[in-house]
Amino acid sequence: MATLQAIKYNDGQLEILDQLLLPESCTFVPIWNVEDAWAAIREMKVRGAPAIAIVGCLSLAVELRKLAAPETKEELCRLVQEKLDYLVTSRPTAVNMHLAAEACVKLCTQLTDNTSVNVAEAKDDIVKHLEAMLANDIADNRAIGEHGASDIMKKNATKDKLRIMTHCNTGSLATAGYGTALGVIRSLHTASKLDQVYCTETRPYNQGSRLTAFELVYEKIPATLVCDSMAAAAMKQFKIDAVIVGADRVAANGDTANKIGTYQLAVLAKSHDILFYVAAPFSSIDFQIPNGHSIPIEERPHSEMTHTGSIRTAAAGINCWNPGFDVTPAELITGGIITEKGVFKPDQLAPHQ
Ligand SMILES: CSC[C@@H](O)[C@@H](O)C(=O)COP(=O)(O)O
Numbered sequence: 199m200a201t202l203q204a205i206k207y208n209d210g211q212l213e214i215l216d217q218l219l220l221p222e223s224c225t226f227v228p229i230w231n232v233e234d235a236w237a238a239i240r241e242m243k244v245r246g247a248p249a250i251a252i253v254g255c256l257s258l259a260v261e262l263r264k265l266a267a268p269e270t271k272e273e274l275c276r277l278v279q280e281k282l283d284y285l286v287t288s289r290p291t292a293v294n295m296h297l298a299a300e301a302c303v304k305l306c307t308q309l310t311d312n313t314s315v316n317v318a319e320a321k322d323d324i325v326k327h328l329e330a331m332l333a334n335d336i337a338d339n340r341a342i343g344e345h346g347a348s349d350i351m352k353k354n355a356t357k358d359k360l361r362i363m364t365h366c367n368t369g370s371l372a373t374a375g376y377g378t379a380l381g382v383i384r385s386l387h388t389a390s391k392l393d394q395v396y397c398t399e400t401r402p403y404n405q406g407s408r409l410t411a412f413e414l415v416y417e418k419i420p421a422t423l424v425c426d427s428m429a430a431a432a433m434k435q436f437k438i439d440a441v442i443v444g445a446d447r448v449a450a451n452g453d454t455a456n457k458i459g460t461y462q463l464a465v466l467a468k469s470h471d472i473l474f475y476v477a478a479p480f481s482s483i484d485f486q487i488p489n490g491h492s493i494p495i496e497e498r499p500h501s502e503m504t505h506t507g508s509i510r511t512a513a514a515g516i517n518c519w520n521p522g523f524d525v526t527p528a529e530l531i532t533g534g535i536i537t538e539k540g541v542f543k544p545d546q547l548a549p550h551q
Pocket of ligand 1: 245246248444
């Protein structure tokens with residue numbers, strides 16, 4: 199069965215599934231330019247580290263396709279850089295958009311230096327580079343799924359079927375398709391090795407109950423929803439075999455920023471002797487940051503905590519703290535970091551960059 203598709207791109211036309219309307223309604227909205235993409239990312243119509251970068255970059259491709267080639271390559275590259283700098287400001291924690299912008303600026307420099315390429319050809323090359331992200335991300339996710347599933351099966355060789363816990367949404371809605379942590383779960387299911395996935399509600403914004411639960415039901419993967427406050431009890435009661443989560447930014451030492459609540463799951467997994475995995479493409483690894491202390495953590499609006507939709511559920515006047523992410527120290531990532539290049543211990547990432 200085809201997995202859900204949340205980003206549709208065809209010949210310079212970009213549409214995204216508005217995730218704020220899920221699970222009630224599957225509505226696609228057009229993205230005409232980088233301003234639309236910036237707003238959709240900030241409002242979380244599209245979210246998840248890889249999807250943020252893909253939609254950002256494709257919105258630039260949409261604009262460039264419509265643009266008459268500027269007079270010079272320098273002018274073209276200045277324009278591209280300005281738009282990328284703007285897109286990077288949409289959300290601070292996920293590193294994927296930053297790294298995608300760096301790679302595109304590097305390509306611009308190479309094209310500017312290459313005297314055999316004219317400005318129209320340079321523009322086409324930049325568009326092709328941006329458009330390739332969609333297919334590349336799906337290929338990476340499938341590889342992550344295979345590496346992760348075989349590592350988990352190897353480490354649980356005596357068990358017929360496995361029980362996995364996951365957090366937030368890391369599936370087709372958070373990527374170009376297939377997913378990272380949810381991709382590993384998908385691969386286990388395809389291999390008939392999945393007994394049950396336990397997905398956490400993921401307060402305060404409910405990416406687990408709204409989005410992951412939606413994907414799991416849509417794809418008929420056996421799943422049970424638990425509130426975040428039930429995680430320890432569920433680990434013990436259901437004898438969870440592994441926890442698998444995604445990442446917004448992995449530091450060079452393996453410390454991992456991911457959706458708020460990930461850190462507490464890692465602590466709980468350790469105390470229940472459960473393997474804890476992070477699944478992420480190399481485009482989520484920031485080798486320029488030595489450890490998790492310097493990862494910027496986004497603070498989200500208090501209304502995402504105090505309200506469900508338009509209904510207030512917290513007492514009016516209460517002070518709130520609403521960080522979108524937390525950092526799990528590398529030593530708690532006991533299963534490993536699952537990437538498209540294989541599964542690594544957190545301190546073994548660097549040689550593979
Ligand atoms: C493959 S998605 C990886 C992460 O981006 C995901 O786990 C996560 O934390 C998403 O947070 P969100 O605030 O919904 O964008």
